[in-house]
Amino acid sequence: MSVQLYHHNLSPPARVVKIVAKQIGLNLEEKEIDVLAGAQMKPEFITINPFHCVPTLVDDGFALWESRSIITYLVDKFAPEHSLYPTDLQKRATINRWLYWDLGTFFLSLKAYYRPAITGKPVQPEAAEVFKKNASALDESLKSTKYVAGDELSVADISITVTVTLATAIGIDTSELKNIQKWLKQVETDLKPSTWQTLVIDPANGLADLLKSMASKNS
């Protein structure tokens, strides 16, 4: 039975799930939900996910949302030996720490910057400063490790890569943070062929364009 992923092409957390699935060689049956048109509020989707967000995974009737819980579930279930999410408790705890940091701190500060654009309000420069402060902390940490959680590429690198590259696309410059730049190059090399362009760069630019057009339409 195929595993289904409800997603939207421009959704950053949905892209994280697709990248992880590709890394572990898992084919997902993708079902597009047009969140821009409000399709996530249709009763048939609400029945699957009352929180009406993408990504949502359905595995043999089991529905799961929140991208970071989905990616750890996918590796545990379909690639349990994979180094993207090792079983060693301390390695796993360190990866989880970065995933929670991304969800509750890093991506949140990025969202605080760009979210007003969706309703035609100006982006928040102070929020960009908070994001940059968080990025500097990440850069400092990457001074001593090759990947965010140690010596090996993990699901946390994939989640945080999507955050940093979206920031770049929407105009928050992190090019002076050299450890982040070096790490991004490494992640780009480690991802399966074509992933970087099709699931990281192009959709980040697509979302940036969309935000720009929403801001100008509403201003």
Ligand SMILES: N[C@@H](CCC(=O)N[C@@H](CS)C(=O)NCC(=O)O)C(=O)O
């Ligand atoms: N923390 C969630 C965020 C999910 C989220 O906000 N998804 C957006 C698209 S990027 C969405 O579905 N928005 C429509 C809605 O919530 O109604 C995750 O990582 O999966």
